[in-house]
Amino acid sequence: LTAAALDGTPYDLVVSAGIGGGFQPGASVGSLVVAEEIVAADLGAETDDGFLSVTELGFGTVRHHPPEDLVRLVADALGARTGAVLTVSTVTGTAERAAVLRERHPTALAEAMEGFGVAEAAAAHGVPVLEVRAISNAVGPRDRAAWRIPDALAALTEGFGKLVPVLESWNRHDS
Numbered sequence: 626l627t628a629a630a631l632d633g634t635p636y637d638l639v640v641s642a643g644i645g646g647g648f649q650p651g652a653s654v655g656s657l658v659v660a661e662e663i664v665a666a667d668l669g670a671e672t673d674d675g676f677l678s679v680t681e682l683g684f685g686t687v688r689h690h691p692p693e694d695l696v697r698l699v700a701d702a703l704g705a706r707t708g709a710v711l712t713v714s715t716v717t718g719t720a721e722r723a724a725v726l727r728e729r730h731p732t733a734l735a736e737a738m739e740g741f742g743v744a745e746a747a748a749a750h751g752v753p754v755l756e757v758r759a760i761s762n763a764v765g766p767r768d769r770a771a772w773r774i775p776d777a778l779a780a781l782t783e784g785f786g787k788l789v790p791v792l793e794s795w796n797r798h799d800s
C-alpha cells in the first residue's frame with residue numbers, strides 16, 4: 626500500500642481473502658462469507674468483570690466496516706452470506722470458547738486470523754477493505770481431520786472468478 630501510494634498509483638480497494646472457520650449453523654463448510662464488519666475479537670484485556678476490548682479500555686478501534694453497497698454486490702454475485710467476520714489470534718478449539726464469541730458477537734458468521742490487520746493497514750491509507758472467507762471448518766471443538774481446506778479453496782477460487790466484474794464496475798463514491 627505504501628509503495629503504491631508513493632509511486633502515485635494507489636490502490637482503490639484492499640481484499641483480505643482466505644479460508645476461515647464458520648459459526649454453525651449460519652456458515653456451513655464449503656460456503657462463502659463476506660464481512661459486513663471486520664472485528665478484532667480478542668484484542669483487549671481480561672478483567673474481573675470480563676473481557677474489555679481496546680475500545681472499551683479507551684483507545685483504538687476493534688471494528689472496520691467495508692462499504693455496504695460493495696458487500697451486498699459481492700455477496701449477491703458469490704451467493705455468499707454476510708455477517709461479522711472475527712479476527713482471532715488463536716483458532717477456536719472448544720465449544721465453550723465458540724459460545725463466548727457468539728455471545729459477544731451475535732452477528733458473527735466466521736472467524737479467521739488476518740482480516741483486522743489488513744483492514745487497519747487499508748484504513749491507514751484511506752482505502753476501503755473487503756473480507757471474503759471460504760469456510761473450511763466449523764468453529765468449535767478442535768477436529769483437525771474434519772477441516773476441508775481444498776474444498777474451501779476451490780469455493781474461493783470459483784468465487785473470485787465472479788468477483789472480478791463486480792469489482793471492476795464498482796464505484797466507491799456510490800457508497
Ligand SMILES: O=C(O)c1cccc(C(=O)CC[C@H]2O[C@@H](n3cnc4c(=O)[nH]cnc43)[C@H](O)[C@@H]2O)c1
Nearest residue numbers: 643644645646716717736737738739761762764769
Ligand atoms: O491446527 C492445525 O493443525 C493447523 C494446521 C494447519 C493450519 C492451521 C491453521 O490454523 C490455519 C490458519 C489459517 O486459516 C484460517 N482459518 C481457517 N479456519 C480458521 C478458524 O477456525 N479459526 C481461525 N482461523 C482459521 C486463518 O485465517 C489462517 O489463515 C492449523
